[in-house]
């Protein structure tokens with residue numbers, strides 16, 4: 090169990106949050122022009138990295154707002170949280 | 185291979201059990217193999233065994249980064265059953281269950297299969313309908329399965345709180361009598377010993393760090409013990425499937441999540457069957473040592489930390505105490521987590537990949553222990569012939585492009 094720093098509410102217990110999966114997966118603008126493989130890639134394929142992971146979270150039992158997080162999936166250490174429209178920080182950017 | 189029997193046991197008693205030979209060798213890796221299997225869990229070891237036994241391919245190495253069975257094979261709650269809804273899954277898991285039924289004899293190793301029955305409880309009208317639908321589908325597929333009424337549940341397992349006034353009353357259940365549990369370590373060790381006897385090299389403490397390719401086909405694997413050449417490389421690494429596939433630039437629809445289990449202090453035999461409930465999300469059996477073995481649901485995010493969140497344990501214990509009020513005063517002894525490889529349709533991927541000579545067996549998620557013999561059997565066929573066995577053909581990677589998913593969320597709503 091870990092504490093998650095909500096950008097709006099500050100540090101709260103993990104149980105107040107829900108993960109929304111991998112971040113920065115943009116919906117294709119013209120899906121009708123995609124072949125099945127490209128559509129499958131958008132719908133189903135995930136990086137599932139062992140290490141740095143950019144993911145979406147929602148403060149479901151709090152302010153109910155969404156944000157992004159940079160986390161190490163091996164240690165579960167949270168390296169940064171950032172707004173959904175922000176570019177992902179590089180590891181080392183966090184302070 | 186030194187055969188295990190009552191006579192060998194008696195003979196070794198005379199020497200104080202000091203001179204048993206090791207169950208498998210620990211050879212140095214050779215420079216070249218016909219097939220390299222990555223991952224020394226139950227699936228990888230079973231695959232090696234069937235490659236040697238059924239396909240005459242003995243020049244095989246199983247590379248394991250740590251110790252055999254130290255992944256999910258040694259961390260699971262060992263429920264074995266085949267009552268899956270869809271034809272594709274029912275056939276695959278039933279194939280596995282049939283192999284389980286002869287496995288101790290086949291391997292000359294007691295895998296302690298205990299067919300004590302698996303009970304799936306229904307707590308509302310929807311559950312009841314789902315359960316009868318599943319039972320009928322099972323029976324059409326030749327899988328034993330029956331519906332029990334509340335009274336029959338009460339008679340079969342009196343510990344379950346069947347009183348009508350509770351929040352989630354028991355309205356009935358399905359029962360697969362051939363389901364049960366098996367000894368997790370024994371499955372890994374039994375397959376390892378039998379594969380070793382057929383010439384397979386089992387190499388522990390050897391992590392694969394790269395997959396060398398040329399012209400769209402594999403050449404071999406980079407490992408912590410040097411390069412090993414092989415025209416066929418077969419992944420059986422469960423939680424690690426995505427990043428091993430990434431070594432060959434493949435993307436997979438898998439996410440790796442923590443899955444926890446807990447055991448109670450040991451008590452006298454009280455629970456003679458396996459009880460599962462989708463609605464309150466609980467599953468429990470009693471081990472031969474007397475501990476209650478309780479499985480949780482997955483944590484909601486990707487993590488390889490091999491530990492899960494405490495709220496999940498609270499939830500699972502609430503559910504267990506709801507179904508079995510008398511367990512409320514038991515103390516819990518140990519807790520641990522594995523990392524499970526979840527596919528979007530809760531079904532595995534077993535088959536070829538776009539890279540020549542590279543095979544994938546993963547995505548078994550919360551329920552791949554029960555399939556170990558069947559998975560190894562059809563995967564060996566796939567590797568030997570370079571085409572899937574009819575039983576794993578529906579579980580190809582292409583299904584995510586064609587849309588022919590095998591949605592088993594009903595079967596896997598409870599992790600098992």
Ligand SMILES: Cc1cc2nc3c(=O)[nH]c(=O)nc-3n(C[C@H](O)[C@H](O)[C@H](O)COP(=O)(O)OP(=O)(O)OC[C@H]3O[C@@H](n4cnc5c(N)ncnc54)[C@H](O)[C@@H]3O)c2cc1C
Nearest residue numbers: 223225227249255256257260261263392522552553554600
């Ligand atoms: C808590 C829990 C409860 C479960 N309960 C059940 C249940 O009741 N019934 C059921 O059917 N299933 C259950 N499962 C699921 C089941 O455990 C797995 O699906 C199954 O054991 C997977 O076996 P495997 O051989 O594919 O993987 P594993 O046993 O995980 O083996 C994979 C091996 O690959 C090795 N490896 C990884 N990366 C590398 C590398 N780079 N190089 C070399 N080796 C590598 C790992 O060290 C590991 O030993 C449960 C799982 C958990 C965690």
Ligand SMILES: [Zn+2]
Nearest residue numbers: 095098148152
């Ligand atoms: Zn908040």
